[in-house]
Amino acid sequence: MFSKLLKYELKFVGKWYFALNTGLLLIAALLGFVIKSLDTNPQSMNEIIPFFLFLILGALIASSWLATITIIVKRFYSHIFGREGYLTLTLPVSIHQIIISKLLVSVLWSIFNTLVILISIGLLFLPSVGIKETLIFLPSINDVLPFNNLLLLIFYTFMSNISGNLLIYFALSIGQLFSDHRILMSFVAYFSIIIALILFTTPLLEKFMPYDDLFSTPFFIYYILAFVIESSIFYFGTAYIIKNKLNLQ
């Protein structure tokens, strides 16, 4: 049943989302060549064209990011708290299966979106730098970046993504506890939790983490642990509200 839930989660994303991301990559690639030609021969082109291309690229990056967030929020909100909740919540699956299937697919889209944005930025400079030079540089990227542990960095990013998505779910669920202004209350919940987390963790961080230790192993371990604890609270809070406090309208 879990794999079927995943299948329908993946199906929900429309072709427009992929078209948007492909558009982003194409414009970035095009802009890369424009930058190169400006580099080699600054007089060759009207200044207005690169300006517009940059504007379009910026808009595309912003919209692909917004589209990802919208998909994550809308899928959770409409499938569980909207009318479709009558269907979702009476399928012969558990609430945990529903939340985890949505979470996994949200994480997948977040990673996909991040990769597309990173690649599109890479494409801007690729023609100027040259493919050969980039390929030579890539293996040494770990030495250049201030991270001495790439594996921990990947795990840190993954956990921060999970915790971020679960925070969205939890905030949406808290919004449902109110009879009116549910979306507004979700926003209030979201920002209140973030402020509370900052207020709560800053003293801890100051105590355990001297600032010169940024991106060190203890830094990563501290944050990964924090993300695990936060994620558990957000996850079980969400599941509790859906099971015990939800009244579909």
Added chain:
Amino acid sequence: MTPLLQLHHLSKSYKKQVAIDDISLALPAGKIIGLLGSNGSGKTTLIKLINGLLQPDKGDVVINGYRPSIETKKIISYLPDTTYLREGMKIKDMLDLFDDFYEDFSREKAENLLKDLHLDDNEMLKNLSKGNKEKVQLVLVMARKAKLYILDEPIGGVDPAARDYILKTIINNYSEDASVIISTHLISDIEPILDEVIFLKEGKIILQGNADDIREEYGKSIDSVFREKYNG
């Protein structure tokens, strides 16, 4: 025979308003049961409690030996009083979805029902009228071989011809080991098919029994008894 559905001292309040007030009952398999009551009498709350969409404050719901859970969702076919169809899908995508999740779903039966109701399964759901959406939902629900069908206001928005067809479909589905609970306030339309009735008022059962027995005892139709109980 063990009852298919049992409610034990079931209560549910919203803030301070009591919606279901200490209801106990046992319903057997093989019956068509009318859950009758005016708006706000607690019908939908009761149905949500049976489906596990709400948790009771007190008491228990037991369906075929199980509390509301994955096990009961497998055997309950539920038609809510609102449309839950995913607008961006075609009718046949919904058939796929039901086929994927419910073992007791018969695709062939669903396709036949759709044909009888002149619905094309290539049609996008967002292009359907409200009445046609209701029909699609009813087809999905009735094409399952469930043990308990719970239909919340199933005939509210459809035309009289479709209404007759729907009632006929409900009767045809009824079998020895399955029961159908129909919640409605349009009693005269469904009265002929009811075996049992439950009258709900302000969260309490005010009358329950065999439809023939009640007609005999009061010397009038269930519809007239209903009017008397709710207007008087």
